[in-house]
Amino acid sequence: MAVTQPPPDVLRAAYAEFIVTDLAAARWFYVDLLGLLVTAEDDEAIHLRAYEEYLHHSLVLRRGTTPALARLGYRVRSNAELDVAERYFRELGVDTRRVPAGTCRGIGEAVRVQDPIGFPVEFFYDAEHTERFTQRYDVHGANAISRLDHFNVAVPDVKAAHAYYRGLGFGVSETIEDGADNLYAAWMFRKQTVHDIALTGGDGPRLHHVAFATQERHQILHTCDVLGALGREHHIERGPGRHGVSNAFYLYLRDPDGHRIEIYTSDYYTGDPDNPVQRWDVHDNRRRSFWGHSVVDSWYYEASTALDLDGKQVPVTSPEKREALVSVGADGFSVSTENNERHPFKIGEQV
Ligand SMILES: O=S(=O)(O)c1ccc(O)c(O)c1
């Protein structure tokens, strides 16, 4: 069906809401360890923000029985965009609801949808303002996190998800392809950096991760050292390292419920209309880690289930092709585009 309604003018990825089974344990991870600021909290939920952020929150931790993604929030340019969003998604024929201010604490009137690729998404403009701690160096930890940067979602059909987000007006900065018309991953943006959303091929709809940005790499390294010092190094899943895609320095952590958080810094500007798309070959071992490090299996296969607008788990389907299998040869070694020559010392590449 041809879409006649224009999409809402999305500014950026703005907040996520996680269901966590132990609010105190989650509070330790996000406040005591990562240093996020508490804007509001009660027995049911904690509303958190990072130092550069002046809106009420960029992360909500809500107590529940099963870990899940409850919502992804995008900020739109004005309240007028709520009518645009409502018309756009009703025309797409998905579950579309207008919710009053305060439905999410700190957020104004909003439009909530279960989007065409199965995710619970909220579009909002109005939000309570709070103190911006950009220069409150007196309270920043050595691992200070600046802001939420992006969402990454696991989807069984990256092409369909890519088409949906292109329709929503998102640009494409980078992709992982194989030259045989298969799209394994895509990075898409509204703000002028590498992505607000990344699409990762896998069982979905599930949340792969939410990423927060730091100003510099040393802040990421400090979090690693703190986890080692505390004997809590098991929260480190992948990295630290340098991404091929995005060129960012990264670290992946798993929170007490298994939700994946990336700490990320130093990607690049994508704001000119002729910004070139960087296309990676799925067999290029530098794509995920520019230094050729292998990707731990859990990073490809584990993710957080998503809820629908009534809080029920969204059924998950599997992709036809899995990057983890395509980029690893039959002998269990990762393959390279350099005519598949073997580097014996890269034994670590064996899956
Ligand atoms: O691992 S990748 O280099 O593909 C990558 C690039 C950017 C990201 O934000 C990410 O999570 C993963």
Ligand SMILES: [Fe+2]
């Ligand atoms: Fe990421």
